[in-house]
Amino acid sequence: MEPSTITVKKGKPEAIYDTFERKAGKDKLTTHYCPGCGHGRVHKLVAEALSDFGLTDKTIFISPVGCSVFAYYYMNTGNVQAPHGRAPAVGTGLCRVRPDSVVISYQGDGDLAAIGTAEIIHAANRGENMMVIFVNNAIYGMTGGQMAPTTMVGQKTQTTPRGRTVMNEGHPIRMAELISGLEAPVYVERCAVTDTKNIMKTRKAIRKAVQLQAEKKGFSFIEILSACPTGWKMTPKDSIKWIQDNLEPYFKLGTIKDVSAEREPMIKPVPTNDAEAIYSALGLQKGKTKASTDRAIGEKRIKIAGFGGQGALTAGVMLANAGMNDGLHVSWIPSYGPEMRGGTANCSVVISDRRIGSPVFESPNVLIAMNGPSLDAFEADVTAGGTIIVNSSIVERKVKRSDVKVICAPLTDLAADLGIKAAANSVAIGVYLGHEKVFERERIYDVLKTSLKKKEALALNIQAVDAGYAFAQGK
């Protein structure tokens, strides 16, 4: 049969919205980019590939911070806008929970190679199932043309008005080479949206990366040298030439790594959001929270302080864990400061029947002072009506406050009597629970069982808790 002809149109791809409704102002048809900006060219190539492969609806596109912060105005895909430099971290979450999606982390060089260096390196190193489109325009475009890690030596920017120097700012970072040095990444290519030949090479690289994504082959990285006429203070035409003359000799174009043929598709374990599974993984029983037992304990803000080696921090962890296992809300924060050296080491524990707003507090309602400096440091902070437990074995002075309940317990002596002086912290917990039963002593036993491997030590610590408990009850 005679072949017939049809008219085909090469125009805006389906993965770009017809009209940009999210964009402010009257004009909903053009982008917010400057004339001649490379971002628009790259958007079109990505969108074309997604449209051609039928992946538009499967794609989650992550907009960065930078001029492309509003890429979600244009991409007719799923969209997330990430904090500066964090797109690969956000992408990690996305591709883990939605393993069927094509995840694209779109980033500029300020975003990816400056503030987000850690995120990109580690996402690449974990081989996350995402593709990164790295638009390298050798400058911070959005903020008005400051130096980026990729700025060329000699290049004048707002922050290098006399030109970047190796002496002061170091060499431009070649991110594609850096990423390709890692084991996990499957495909790393550098291209340039300059002349038609190179735009078509960029197109090919993007299409390959999209396909590798669809096949779940792991992490791909496409670095694209791209014009920023505004930041460079050049015409669009001169900008293209500047890329060719200045960027390309340093940032070599081509495939830097490609092991896609050897790699098997890989899907990382998918985290569950099934409540039952989470409860059972955490060893909790659904419904067994404080609320269901109606035990209103209020909010206990417990400061435990002592010198290093007295186990103040460990005591805090034990209390918090026991509280958590009891279904209460808990938090634990250690304070490591210069005071660690010889003075007081302390931690803040909150045990509450409500959600905890902040794990940091200024006024504890319980202070366990295991040595003198701790009492000196925190006595004044305790709320009126609160409790101060003082290790009377070694604290010589009396508590000055008269508006708090004071329990002077010989923590160190009680522990020493059992032959295990190091268990003064367990005694302290016993004293506290004897004074204020936020939960049963058995909860502490259970925590001790998981942390102490030696039978002897376990038995002695349980006795230490009991000794403290008995002391407080006897009061």
Added chain:
Amino acid sequence: MENPANVKKKLPTVEIDLNQCKGCALCIESCMPKVLSLSPAYNQLGYQYAVYGGNGCTGCEACYYACPEPGAIAVYKEKKVKA
């Protein structure tokens, strides 16, 4: 679009939506047969816009890929299909 008559006329052809053009002239640079030029007039956005002379487009699509604006340029051409 502004000038659908073009489409009907002679293929291949290129259609430029004058009000989506930012006058960067990158399409003009990319066009081998040099059939695109900048208008002396200004569009709604305040730019001189790219125009097609009406003859000589080869349908190579280079201008489409050169243009940073998603909807400014469309290239039309004939494609043979088996009936």
